Amino acid sequence: MHEPDCDVVIVGGGHNGLVAAAYLAKAGKSVRILEANSEIGGATTSVRAFPDFDAHLSRYSYLVSLLPDAIIEDLGLDFECISRDVSSYTPYRRNGVEDGLLVSRLWDKATEESFRKLDPSGREAASWQEFYGLIAEFAQRIAPTLLRPLMTRSELRDLVGLPDTWEFMIEKPIGEVIQRYFNDDLVQGVVLTDALIGTFASAFDLQANICFLYHLMGNGTGEWKVPKGGMGKLVSELERVVREAGVSIELNSRVTSISSNASGAQVKTSAGEEIKAKYVLSNVAPQTLAKLRGLPAPESLEGSQMKINILLKQLPVLKSGIDPHIAFAGTFHANESFAQFESVFASAKNGEMPHVMPLEMYCHTLTDPSILSQELQDKGFQTLTLFGLHTPAKLFDSDNDAAREVGLQSALASLNEYLVEPIEDLIAGIEVKTPLDIEAAIGLPRGNIFHRDLHFPFREDGTEPSWGVETDDPRIFICGAGAIRGGGVSGIPGHNAAMAVLSKQLD
Numbered sequence: 462m463h464e465p466d467c468d469v470v471i472v473g474g475g476h477n478g479l480v481a482a483a484y485l486a487k488a489g490k491s492v493r494i495l496e497a498n499s500e501i502g503g504a505t506t507s508v509r510a511f512p513d514f515d516a517h518l519s520r521y522s523y524l525v526s527l528l529p530d531a532i533i534e535d536l537g538l539d540f541e542c543i544s545r546d547v548s549s550y551t552p553y554r555r556n557g558v559e560d561g562l563l564v565s566r567l568w569d570k571a572t573e574e575s576f577r578k579l580d581p582s583g584r585e586a587a588s589w590q591e592f593y594g595l596i597a598e599f600a601q602r603i604a605p606t607l608l609r610p611l612m613t614r615s616e617l618r619d620l621v622g623l624p625d626t627w628e629f630m631i632e633k634p635i636g637e638v639i640q641r642y643f644n645d646d647l648v649q650g651v652v653l654t655d656a657l658i659g660t661f662a663s664a665f666d667l668q669a670n671i672c673f674l675y676h677l678m679g680n681g682t683g684e685w686k687v688p689k690g691g692m693g694k695l696v697s698e699l700e701r702v703v704r705e706a707g708v709s710i711e712l713n714s715r716v717t718s719i720s721s722n723a724s725g726a727q728v729k730t731s732a733g734e735e736i737k738a739k740y741v742l743s744n745v746a747p748q749t750l751a752k753l754r755g756l757p758a759p760e761s762l763e764g765s766q767m768k769i770n771i772l773l774k775q776l777p778v779l780k781s782g783i784d785p786h787i788a789f790a791g792t793f794h795a796n797e798s799f800a801q802f803e804s805v806f807a808s809a810k811n812g813e814m815p816h817v818m819p820l821e822m823y824c825h826t827l828t829d830p831s832i833l834s835q836e837l838q839d840k841g842f843q844t845l846t847l848f849g850l851h852t853p854a855k856l857f858d859s860d861n862d863a864a865r866e867v868g869l870q871s872a873l874a875s876l877n878e879y880l881v882e883p884i885e886d887l888i889a890g891i892e893v894k895t896p897l898d899i900e901a902a903i904g905l906p907r908g909n910i911f912h913r914d915l916h917f918p919f920r921e922d923g924t925e926p927s928w929g930v931e932t933d934d935p936r937i938f939i940c941g942a943g944a945i946r947g948g949g950v951s952g953i954p955g956h957n958a959a960m961a962v963l964s965k966q967l968d
Contacts (some may be wrong), residue, residue, distance in 0.1 A: 464737075465725050465737045465738050465739050466493070466736050466737050466738060467491040467492060467493050467709075467736070467738050468485070468490040468491045468492065468738060468739050468740070469482075469485055469490055469491070469492045469493075469738055469739065469740045469741070469742060469962060470492075470493050470494075470495060470726070470728050470736055470738040470740075470741050470742070471492060471493070471494045471495070471741075471742045471743075471744055471940065472495055472716045472719070472728065472741065472742070472743050472744055472745055472750075472753075473494075473495075473496060473497075473503065473743065473744030473745045473941060474494050474495075474496030474498075474501035474502065474503065474710060474712075474744070475501070475502065475503025475504060475505065475744050475941060476502065476503065476505045476695060476696060476699060476950060476952060476955070477744055477940050477941045477942065477947070477951075477952060477953075477954050477955035477958075478494055478742065478744035478940055478941065478955060479494070479501065479696070479699035479700065479702075479703055479955070480532060480536070480699065480940075480952040480955030480956055480959075481742050481744075481940040481954075481955035481956070481958045481959045482494055482703045482706075482708045482955075483536050483699065483702045483703050483706060483708075484535070484536075484955070484956060484959035484960070484963075485959045485962065485963070486703060486706035486707055486708045487536075487706055488959075488963055490962075490963075491707070492703075492707075492708045492709070493708070493709045493711060493736065493738075494703070494708060494709065494710045494711065495711050495714040495715075495716055495728065495730065495736075496710065496711065496712050496713075496714060497713070497714065497715035497716070497904070498712070498713070498903075499712055499713055500712065501696060501700060501710060501712070502692075502693065502696035503521075503744075503903050504521040504522045504903055504905070504910070504950075505519075505521070505522050505692040505693070505695055505696050505950055506519075506520060506521070506692065506693055506696060507519050507520070507690075507691035507692050507693025507694070507696075507832070508520045508693075510770055510772075510890065510892050511772055511889070511890030511892075513890070514772055514834075514837060514842070514889060514890055515833070515834035515836070515837060516772050516832060516833050516834070516837060516842070516844065516890075517691055517693060517832045518691065518770050518772075518825075518832065518844055518846075519688070519691045519692035519693070519825070519832075519846070520768075520770060520892075520894075521692075521768060521894070521899065521903065521910075522692050522910075522949075522950045523688075523692065523823070523825065523846050524685045524686065524687065524688070524823070524950075525542045525679075525685070525686050525687075525688050525695075525950050526676070526679030526680070526683060526684060526685045526686065526949070527675065527678075527679040527680075527948075527949040527950065527951035527953065528542075528679070528680075528695075528950055528951050528952050529604075529607065529608060529680060529951070529952070529953065529956075530680055531608060532608075532952045532953075532956055536699070536702050537702065538695070538698045538699065538702065539698055540688070540689075540694060540695050540698045541688075541689040542686035542687065542688055542689065543686055543687045543688075543689055543828050543829055544566065544684065544686055545566060545685075545686070545687060545790055545791050545828055546565060546566055546790065546791075547563070547564075547565060547566065547787060547790040547791030548564045548565060548566045548791045548792065549562075549563075549564045549651060549791045549792040549793070549794060550562070550563050550564070550783070550787070550788040550789075550790075550791060550792075550793050550794070551647060551650075551651050551793075551794040551795075551797065552779060552780070552781050552788075552793075552795065552879040553579075553647050554780075554878075559779075559780040559781045559782070559879070560578060560579075560781050561575070561779070561781045561783055561788065561879075562575050562576070562579055562647060562648070562651065563575040563783070563787070563788075564589075564651070564791070566684065566791070568590060572586075573586060576589065579645065579647070579648070580644075580645055580648075584644065585643060585644065585645050585648050588642045588643055589643075589648070591642075592642045592643075592652070595623070595625075595626045596626070596630070596677055596683070597682070597683070598623060598626070599621060599623055599626045599627075599630060599678075600677055600678040600679075600681050600682065600683050601681040601682075602620065602621045602622070602623070603617070603621060603674075603678050603681075603918065604678055604679070604680055604681035605681070606620070606918065607678075607918060607946055607953050608953065608956055608957065608960075610926060610927065610928050611918070611919055611920040611926075611927050611928065611929045611945065611946075612919050612920070613919060613920055613921065613922045613923075613924070614917075614919050614920070614921055614922055615922050616919070617918070617919040618631075630670065630673075630674060631670065631674075631917065633670075634664065634665040634666065634667060634669070634670065635653070635656050635664060635669050635670045635673050636653070636663065636664025636665040636669065636799075636803075637665065639652050639653055639664065639799065640799070646798045646799050646800050647798050649798070649799035650794070650797045650798035650799045650800075650801065650802055651794055651797065653669075653797075653799055653802055654792075654794060654797050654802075654819075654821055654850075655672070655673050655676035655677060656669035656670065656672050656673035656676075657669060657672065657802060657850055657851070658672065658676065658766070658821070658848065658850065659672065659764070659765065659766055659909070659910040659911055660672040660762065660765065660911075660915070661762050661763065661764075661765030661806070661809070661810075661851065661853045662762070662806070663803065663806055664799065664802060664803060668762070668914060668915070671914075671915040671916065671917055672915055674917070674918070675915055675948055675949060678918075679949075679951075685792070687825055687828040687829050688829075689829050689831065690829070690831055690832065691825070691829075691832045692950070695950070714730050714731075714732070714734075715730060715731040716728055716729070716730055716731075716753060717729050717730060717731050717753070718753055718754075718755070719741055719743070719750070719753045719754050719937065720754070721741070721934055721936035721937060725737055725738060725739050725740075725936060726738050726739070726740060726741040726934075726936040726937060728741060739936070740936055740937070740938065740962050740965075741936060741937045741938070742937075742938050742939075742940040742958050742959075742962070743932075743937065743938065743939050743940065743941060744940050744941040744955075745904060745941060746904065746905060746906050746909070746912035746913060746941065746942075746943050747759050747761075747912060747913050747939060747943040748761065748906040748912075748913065749904060749906065750932075750937075750939070750943075754934075754937075758906075759913065761906070761907075761909060761912075761913035761914050762909065762913075762914050763853050763854040763855065763896065763906075763907035763908065763909060764853070764854050764896035764899060764900070764905065764906075764907050764908025764909040764910060765809075765850070765851060765852060765853040765854070765896065765908075766848055766849060766850055766852060766896065766908070766910065767818075767847075767848070767849035767852045767865075767868050767869075767872065767893060767894065767895055767896075768846075768847070768848060768849075768893075768894040768899070769846075769847035769848075769849065769869065769872060769891065769892070769893050769894070770844070770845075770846055770847075770891070770892050770894075771844065771845040771846070771847065771884075771888055771890070771891045772842060772843075772844055772845075772888070772889045772890040772891070773842060773843045773844070773845055773884075773887045773888060773889065774840070774841070774842060774887050774888075774889050775841045775842070775843065775887060776789060776824070776843050776887075777880045777881070777882065777884055777887055778880065778881040778882065779879055779880060779881065780879055780880065780881055781879070786827060789822070789823065789824040789827060789843075789845070790823075790824065790827045790828065791823065792821050792822070792823050793820075793821065793822045793823060794820070794821050795819070795820040795821075795822070795875050795876050795878070795879060796817050796818065796819050796820065796875045796878070797819045797820070797821065797850070801817070801819060802819060802850075802851070805817075805818075805819055805850075805851045806851050809851045809852065809853055809856065810853075812855065812856065813856075814852065814856050814864065814867050814868055814871060815849075815851060815852065815868075815871055816871060817871065817874065817875050817878075818849045818850070818851075818852070818868065818871040818872045818874075818875045819849070819850040819851060819875070820847055820848065820849055820850070820872055820875050820876060821847075821848050821850070822845055822846055822847040822848065822876075823845075823846055824843050824844060824845055824846075825844045825846060826838075826842070826843045826844045827843065832844065842889065847872060847876070849868060849871075849872045852868055852895070852896070853896065854895075854896035854897055854900075854907040854908050856868075857895045857896060857897045858897070861895055861897045861898070864895065865893055865895050865898070868893070868895065869893050873885060895908065896908025896909075910942075910948075911942050911943075911947070911948040911949070912941060912942040912943035912947065912948070913943045915947075915948050916929075916945045916946070918945065918946045920945070927945075928957045928958070928960060928961040928964075929944050929945030929946050929947075929954070929957060930944045930945070930954060930957050930958040930961050931961065938958045938961055938962060939954065939958065940954050940955045940957075940958035940959070941954055941955075942954065944957065944958065
């Protein structure tokens with residue numbers, strides 16, 4: 462290969478690619494980012510979804526947990542995530558009485574009383590504290606390893622040093638563990654939800670364990686925070702840092718092929734440009750990377766969630782009587798009991814759209830109103846972000862538009878069960894994204910928000926040392942969510958891909 466045009470080409474301008482570029486450029490390497498779309502950010506953009514209203518919503522990704530504080534500090538990002546006092550609220554109806562389970566971020570009297578009303582015996586409350594206490598200790602020990610080369614299964618198990626917790630987090634289906642710890646179907650479902658977000662699996666599939674772990678190990682706390690200013694703030698800060706470091710960001714530059722030889726790699730674009738580099742970092746999904754290299758795509762679960770963004774004129778009133786400013790301040794669960802999850806999964810697996818969709822949602826503006834104009838704030842407008850679970854891409858294949866409408870009605874009906882008045886009466890603007898819509902907009906295969914199946918954050922014993930970002934080609938690395946320890950808004954694969962390249966000294 463002739464003299465390279467740059468040290469590293471990064472394919473895709475999502476947040477992980479920007480993180481990789483920042484680390485590489487700060488290390489003195491020349492970097493070019495090629496982004497197919499007219500703006501960078503990928504799934505972490507903020508948009509004015511409703512032209513008539515000055516509200517900038519995080520269209521796809523919306524909360525932050527996995528982004529290490531170390532990356533924010535390393536890169537000098539002016540980016541703040543805000544804690545929520547409320548962890549979750551789950552409405553329920555028993556013996557004709559409307560009520561709800563309120564869980565604060567930190568255990569308090571309100572949480573204790575809410576559990577007592579649900580279970581006067583006190584068993585569920587005690588089990589909750591024991592279970593999450595064990596997980597917190599587990600997370601604290603794993604989190605520091607995420608920005609280091611992969612440890613083996615045995616090495617990580619020995620480092621964690623919690624054999625019983627390791628057994629139920631890694632080796633045994635999480636569904637069995639939840640049912641062992643908790644008796645109440647509703648409580649079981651609240652716990653299970655973290656194992657299923659974006660993952661089309663049964664509670665008794667180990668893939669659910671991996672999803673559960675990723676949702677609970679961020680920064681050693683598993684706390685999900687609200688990005689101040691929306692996800693777009695993270696992108697704008699990363700863009701500032703990489704441009705100041707000399708990175709070239711090239712928009713509307715769609716890559717059509719990637720190849721390599723012993724001396725370097727080559728990328729071709731749809732405009733006919735050929736760019737030579739020492740290394741290529743892929744921020745696109747592994748399936749897309751395989752296509753660009755002319756290889757068979759790896760198998761993976763398909764995306765399984767609908768994303769619904771709503772601008773409300775005001776918050777709805779709940780039948781339970783709780784203040785909606787409390788109920789929607791954390792994660793609001795609707796129809797997400799353990800039994801409902803398993804039933805809906807079985808139906809969806811057989812090609813049936815959920816009649817009563819399991820939902821989780823939150824109101825960004827209760828924590829951070831800055832994404833709304835002052836006028837909308839003064840009028841009492843709020844945002845509502847809904848995630849409809851167990852809606853795999855195959856349900857939309859025959860007629861995406863028709864299925865989108867059916868799914869939307871199922872989601873709204875699910876929420877309306879717990880409201881005094883229909884949510885439709887309060888909607889100022891709404892947009893719905895199916896897995897197929899997500900694929901069309903930002904290239905996530907079959908709408909899989911994790912790019913491909915999540916992996917446990919270790920390598921198996923006896924395998925080659927790795928950062929979890931390598932491919933079968935020593936010149937090509939994965940810096941996106943499809944890497945081991947990828948998934949979610951984390952920057953971890955971007956950091957790790959940069960470290961992997963830098964460890965090679967750009968030979």
